[in-house]
Amino acid sequence: xxxxxxxxxxxxxxxxxxxxxxxxxxxxxxxxxxxxxxxxxxxxxxxxxxxxxxxxxxxxxxxxxxxxxxxxxxxxxxxxxxxxxxxxxxxxxxxxxxxxxxxxxxxxxxxxxxxxxxxxxxxxxxxxxxxxxxxxxxxxxxxxxxxxxxxxxxxxxxxxxxxxxxxxxxxxxxxxxxxxxxxxxxxx
DNA sequence: GCCACGATAGTG
DNA sequence: ACTATCGTGGCG
Numbered sequence: 001x002x003x004x005x006x007x008x009x010x011x012x013x014x015x016x017x018x019x020x021x022x023x024x025x026x027x028x029x030x031x032x033x034x035x036x037x038x039x040x041x042x043x044x045x046x047x048x049x050x051x052x053x054x055x056x057x058x059x060x061x062x063x064x065x066x067x068x069x070x071x072x073x074x075x076x077x078x079x080x081x082x083x084x085x086x087x088x089x090x091x092x093x094x095x096x097x098x099x100x101x102x103x104x105x106x107x108x109x110x111x112x113x114x115x116x117x118x119x120x121x122x123x124x125x126x127x128x129x130x131x132x133x134x135x136x137x138x139x140x141x142x143x144x145x146x147x148x149x150x151x152x153x154x155x156x157x158x159x160x161x162x163x164x165x166x167x168x169x170x171x172x173x174x175x176x177x178x179x180x181x182x183x184x185x186x187x188x
Numbered sequence: 189g190c191c192a193c194g195a196t197a198g199t200g
Numbered sequence: 201a202c203t204a205t206c207g208t209g210g211c212g
Binding site: 079 | 209
């Protein structure tokens with residue numbers, strides 16, 4: 001029996017619940033018949049319009065509007081002019097939140113390292129042009145169910161210092177502590 | 189229009 | 201520690 005595709009209802013919960021629950025699940029990208037897959041080992045929650053680290057903090061701007069929509073949709077953006085980052089929209093419509101997929105263990109067809117959010121997108125061939133706004137569970141992108149990791153660790157999120165201590169301090173980064181594929185080679 | 193800056197990654 | 205590289209969004 002092959003693992004179930006996670007339904008939209010899985011994502012229609014607060015990002016802080018969905019983020020740890022995504023650890024151990026398998027991200028699949030179907031690239032013109034080529035299957036690329038990786039087991040998710042690191043995520044971050046971006047929770048609501050009050051979260052000053054979230055792209056949704058300024059309201060539904062053209063880029064962030066997708067986060068205000070229904071759960072289970074991909075939010076892909078370009079950062080530093082070079083790296084794409086893949087999120088899954090979570091929560092109820094109108095409440096902007098999302099989970100950033102930061103690292104995974106390669107399973108099949110990966111083109112590059114899957115450590116770090118930009119690298120993960122590159123490894124699976126995920127881009128803003130092609131995938132932003134796509135419903136997960138369709139012909140291009142989906143997440144398969146998988147066992148919960150033995151040990152989950154929560155830490156502060158990466159690269160959000162400018163949001164201020166109140167938001168940077170919150171432990172909304174979640175790791176499969178048993179995986180060697182989490183990002184931050186120098187323990188950051 | 190204009191421009192400062194970023195949920196990064198690779199090099200030194 | 202330093203910076204490449206370009207889309208986004210604040211501001212005028």
